[in-house]
Amino acid sequence: MNIFSHFQARVADAAKALEAEGVLPAGANIGAVSVEPPRDPSHGDLATNAALVLAKPAGLKPRDLAESFKAKLETGEGVKSVEIAGPGFINLTLENGFWAGLVRAILETGEDYARSDIGSGTKVNVEYVSANPTGPMHVGHSRSAVFGDALANLLDFTGYDVTREYYINDAGAQVEVLARSAYLRYREALGEDIGEIPEGFYPGDYLVPVGKALAEEHGDALLEADEATWLPIVRDKAVGMMMDTIRDDLAALGIHHDVFFSEKSLTEDGDKVAQTIADLEAQGYVYHGRLAPPKGKVPEEWEDREQLLFKATEFGDDTDRPLVKADGSYTYFAGDMAYHRDKFKRGFRQMIDVWGADHAGYVKRMQAAVKALTGGEGELDVKICQLVKLFRGGEPVKMSKRAGTFVTLRDVVDEVGAPSMRFIMLFRKNDAPLDFDFEKVQDQSKDNPVFYVQYAHARAQSVFRNAQADIPELDISREALLGANFNLLSDDFELSLIKRLAHFPRTVESAAHAHEPHRIAFYLHDVASDFHALWNRGKESPQSRFILERNKNVTIARLALVAAVADVLRTGLGILGVEAVNEMR
Template identity: 65%
Template sequence: MNIFAIFEARVRDALESLTRAGQLPAGLDLSRVVVEPPRDPSHGDLATNAALVLAKEARANPKVLGEALAAELRTDPRIVEASVAGPGFINLRLDPAVFHDVVRAVLADPEGFARAKLPGGKVNIEYVSANPTGPMHVGHGRGAVFGDALANLLVAAGRDVTREYYINDAGAQVDVLARSAFLRYREALGEDVGPIPEGLYPGDYLKPVGEALAREHGGALAAKPEADWLPLVRETAIALMMDMIRGDLAAIGIHHDVFFSERTLHGDGPGSVSALLADLRARGLVYEGRLPPPKGQVPEDWEDREQTLFRTQEFGDDTDRPLLKSDGSYTYFASDIAYHRDKFLRGATDMIDVLGADHGGYVKRMQAAVKAVTDGEASLDVKLCQLVRLLRAGEPVKMSKRAGEFVTLREVIDEVGRDAIRFMMLYRKNDATLDFDLAKVVEQSKDNPVFYVQYAHARCHSVFRQAREAMPDEDLSAQALAQADLSLLADLGEREMMRLVAQIPRVLESAAVAHEPHRIAFHLYEVASSLHSFWNKGKDLPQLRFVNPTDRKSTRARLALVEAVRGVLASGLAILGVTAPSEMR
């Protein structure tokens, strides 16, 4: 039950009535008309910008139009007050029965209440895609959590979602991985390999790979030339690294539907780079030409030469882009285009890439490429995740002994748990730098959002345990509570809880459209805060306590509200991938 959608439809009906009455011209563009919460809750329950955004097209004074629209809306018995404010906003105050219906709707279907049905085709979300050259670090964890929560959010919004991981297993970095693993293999055979040479991966995480190679091959590989052992070692190292990465992801509650190998792009299939180039040539989107030098400082590897270029400028890019290197091999960009074209061939019309902040220069060119290779039938949204500064009591955390260069995600999971990581990674917008303090995220205080929200859910369960103990003969099922007299919920704190519960369908829908799961985390904190505030109020005012055996009617009404709050918290936490505990100690 989305009251914002319900009353937006009512506003549109009112506008049509004004049109039929000749007070508005026909054919107005209503696409910008919205109904939303007012900035100041004291102004009402809902607000609409209809008069403000239509006044110019209607050649009307926005305030005069607002008064006419408000008068039409006052004829609705569900609207007890409609007032025009400022340059034409209309604030609406609803009959409390509307919010009582919201509570009953949550009780009837708590999970379904926080759902939507957005239109659109298949969505492909690619996230993590860390090189298979070592364990995941905390920065990877932010993109992983963001991508996973976004996938959950879009599923809750009714979209068909595929979660995908792109394995970078065709570049020079995997040859470096193989040589690093081969060194650990020799070490496992008892050889003193000395310090790890510069240019190889130094972390201890490759020791198990070397030991596995030694168990399987004994000393046979050591006698072979590099050309013979490199492919074999590379295959084993990639497989074991991906096993480790999958384990790290599972520890934080993340599972992908598809693990896509970059190497498959270099075959002969319909999704290959060669098929891409053939398609682009046939459509006249590739030509031989020269590029001007980049603006600013020219990179050392820039070459002024004739090369194969893709006409990405025609699709919104800043410049055309090369597809072949000077040695005739494909550029990374060519592989990336082929990969996104393959996603489209697999049915994805909405693509989302979750990348690190250092990929900002990648966005416009890939959006242009997707537009070109799909004839505009698919879109690409790139979400950039900023850096994570890992702290402990305000001080930077030292590097990991195991990884050698960074703190691994698994170490952080083991220290603070997956719930703290997931919630705190989502309690800040993805494109803002995140300070993650290991000491603060385990504090049991209002300043720790994950504790505060989970504690609110546990408090709801605690209220029901108290009620069952105080009134063992009372039917406290959701079905029974839905019959309670909710008109008794007259306190401002109770109305605030109902108002926030009613907002969750709109928050979910807007978060899904904007691809911003942090909006869910923010709203859950507000819901939790309203519950805790009313609980504290009841400590000073016994008549406002959630459980009062001497006033069972009020108790049943408040328990219905508590159950609605619990349902919203549980649904929202599920979208974030965070557990909703029934008890906390």
């Protein structure tokens, strides 16, 4: 039950009643009317701007219209009082019994509490990670991987038809460098002393297995072949093995994609890039012209020449964009346009790309391209994940055991575990830099957010184990909890916790709308804080404990609240892809 949607419907019903009475004009637009938590909790439980929004079309002063709304709302079930504040805000305070009844609603729906259908089955493509297959993924990739996966979970939970996609950059200069680097390791596997890896090649030991695999498969046959023959063979083998490594590393984080889309397929399976350019040209969005030199220091590779350009400025970009290089090959941008056109043709009107910080300057041009390619029907939201800085006890960590030059995703997973890594990556907004300290992430204290939240769930489970031990005859099944007298949950601390649980559906929906899964992590931390506070209160006041051997009715009611807390924590952690543990070891 989303109490904000529930009372939004009540406000809408009140508006209809006032329309029928002639207080509001027929067909009054209530689209901008909202029901939100008041900024100051002392003002009540809910606040609506209905009188402020509708006063002008009604020809009334907001406070006068608010009085009419008050008369309709204060008679509603569960409403304790309605107050008018400021210029015409309407604040509602709900009865304790209403909040207590919410515990039943949570228990009845279990882990489906807060599940929503706001997506209405809309197809959405979430493309994330998409690391170049030139080596193992580094820790920076892990942030976009976790963010994209949690966002996909969140959208799926709120009723969208989600496709998780990985774009394989298996064409272009970088994979040719990869192939030449792997060819060196192939020669090495055949016994040749290759000496120092040349500058500009990939030096990591992760290509040694590729070289050995090539040697086992081809013997010395590739040594006799010219580059035009061996390069595609070595390239495909290297890319394939690198992608196997990437899939394994992602699986260690609990991440699995539905689609792996090959960049190479854009030109090998019919030239989709040429088709894309032709489509734009037919609409008048492509022309031959010259670009002004970039402002500031002009890059060495920049040249003043006539070239094929996309009219990106007509769609909000800062400058028009080249589509073909001087050597006749396509620009990366042209390929990316063709890729997003392909997404649209696959039925995705909503597309979300998760990129690293170094691609922030690329956002406007891709959004301009999607507008042009889809006639404005397609929507591209680009989420930038900022850098991750690694520390150990406050000291920077820069080197990797496996890659030699950077810390790999697998290094971090193997040391701290996937649950801790995922939660910490999400416990900060994606566009803010993140400091990741190995020691702090593994610290078992309230200063470590993932421990704090997981401990809350484990503590909730321990309450049930203790109840079974202390009162063996007590039925603590879900059915028994649903039969509790929820009105016994009247303590201010208990009600505060229930009100926090009431915010979960709204938090989930707002996080899905904004494409911000970190909101779930923040919310769970707040729930854990409230629950730990209630548990600690029992240590100070014996009558506040969850288990009262001499009062089984109160015990059952409080156990029902504990079960509701566990359900919300488990559901929220599930959206983030983090295990809800039953015991902390």
